[in-house]
Amino acid sequence: MMLAAIGTVVAALCVTLLWWQACGWIATLRDWRRRATARPLTLHVLERDVIAGYVRLRLAPVRGRLPRFGAGQHLLVHGDDGARCYSLARWQRRPAHYWIAIKPEGRASSSIAATPVGACLQASRPRGDFACRPKRADEVLLIAGGIGITPLMAMLDRLRAAPPARVTLVHVARTRDALLWHDELVALAESDSWFDYRPRLTGPDADWQNERGRLTPRDVEALVGHPANTSVWLCAGDGLTGTVQVGLTLAGVAAGRIHRESFGPAAGVAQGDVRIALADGRSVRGGETATLLAALDPLQPYAAAQCRAGQCGGCRSTLQAGEVRWLTKPDCVVADGEVLACCCAATSDVVLQPHFPR
Helix, strand or coil: CCCHHHHHHHHHHHHHHHHHHHHHHHHHHHHHHHHHHCCCEEEEEEEEEEEEEEEEEEECCCCCCCCCCCCCCCCEEECCCCCEEEEECCCCCCCCCCEEEEEEHHHHHHHCCCCCCEEEEEEEECECCCCCCCCCCCCEEEEEEEHHHHHHHHHHHHHHHHCCCCEEEEEEEEEEEEEHHHHHHHHHHHHHCEEEEEEEEECCCCCCCCCECCHHHHHHHHHCCCHEEEEEEEEEEEHHHHHHHHHHHCCCCHHHEECCCCCCCCCCCCCCCCCEECCCCCCECCCCCCCCCHHHHHHHHHHHCCCCCCCCCECCCCCCEEEEEEECCCCCCCCCCCCCCCCCCEEECCEEEEEEEE
């Protein structure tokens, strides 16, 4: 009996030791994966071209392989004057390179867009939840405004592997040159019956034969065949986004089937009669059409501001005095008394205390 009891105790101790060891292995693995995910990428520019003011960069790893990514995800790219988020334009199951497209507005975007072939950039690993996962019976509607075509091209690449019932891509731009990947999309529409391409220009030349003028809610409503089976992915500025959402509501598309990636509000005119002050006493003059972040740009008060689209929360501030107007709804949680400088404009003199000061 005593030997049996001793054997039972020894077995229990062995099981406990093995359990502790397994927990240690699991914790080590989780820590390794967390560190690997957080480790930045060093990418060199293989190719650079400029189309209608947009800059496209093809990027490859300096060493090793590129991480896989979901169609619709983006990179946080660091330049000499700050960091910005850029959607990955083309999807591959095992990517050999990344494509990004840049509209060079502001110092950070302009410096990144100016990176020459052969130079290197630091970037995060792919991130973001703007992913296209339709069901096979779905009718997919992709709507892009200008540079917003970037993540939708990655989604289209992904959908080619297993096309749903129908995919319609609407790309609204001002001029023909701004229709990035236009010739490729025309060819795809001609060769594949499941795909319908609807380019639209707001400032077309006289010889433009396709749709023209601004997209209206009725135009959007007409694109929806079966509302219950229609899933929408939208990447555009606030004006076009508002129009599309009205049209989808008219068509009866449920809010849960509408997925949106935001550019963030336009920077607006930074000069004006409103005083925008920081708690440390520094201040600038701003206009009611400018975001607080754009107006404060000369002071560079935010160390963590990255996305400029209400997503990262790096420009979170306490509003100590004054009133603001929200130009766009943020994607991150904002507490009472807080503002995101990239999403708000001042309607009176204001005082801000940045949460992540430089």
